[in-house]
Amino acid sequence: MKSTEKKVIIDNLKNQIDSYNHFYLTDISGLNAADTSDLRRLCFKQDVKLVVAKNTLLRKALESSEKNTEELYDALKGNTSVMFAENGNVPAKLIKEFQKKHKKPLLKAAFVEESVYMGENQLDALIAVKSKNELIADVVALLKSPMQTVLSQLQSGGNTIHGVLETLKERE
Structure with a gap:
């Protein structure tokens, strides 16, 4: 060569x-x-x-x-x-x-x-x-998780309040 x-x-x-x-x-x-x-x-x-x-x-x-x-x-x-x-x-x-x-x-x-x-x-x-993109996805998922928990608890709380108000309305 x-x-x-x-x-x-x-x-x-x-x-x-x-x-x-x-x-x-x-x-x-x-x-x-x-x-x-x-x-x-x-x-x-x-x-x-x-x-x-x-x-x-x-x-x-x-x-x-x-x-x-x-x-x-x-x-x-x-x-x-x-x-x-x-x-x-x-x-x-x-x-x-x-x-x-x-x-x-x-x-x-x-x-x-x-x-x-x-x-x-x-x-x-x-x-x-893990690749760079996989690590970024893991971090985003970790950051997103607490926020989703708070939102779901707020939504369930709203449904509970709505249910109580509906029950009180039906009693009258």
Whole structure:
């Protein structure tokens, strides 16, 4: 491979690393062509971009990116593929689901919400990570709950008063 081709690959990887907030380093070696195709199809359906890269080129892209990814360098051994996603927990769920049938891909490391997760044992923790929008929805629900309680109590109080007045009116 010529150095100009390598430079193009490094630049493409760097742009993807900088444009996505979440990416996973995985090992998909050992999957046959049909299984790899199934994995790519599943990634496409869930808006996850799967890219296979050479470790040296990926390391150069990580070094030149704007993100603090130095902790990921230790994971760049063996075969490495990168899963880029907009939501931090989608690739983790995808990996867990795909592993049920194929025992692969293996999670090497992940960069999610500006934090680094290392190793396969972090997969369950990554599944539990909530996206920014999910967290905002939780906060809104928490803020909305007391207000709804007060409103329902006021409405039920109004119904009670109305019922008492109706009863008094019927007595006369």
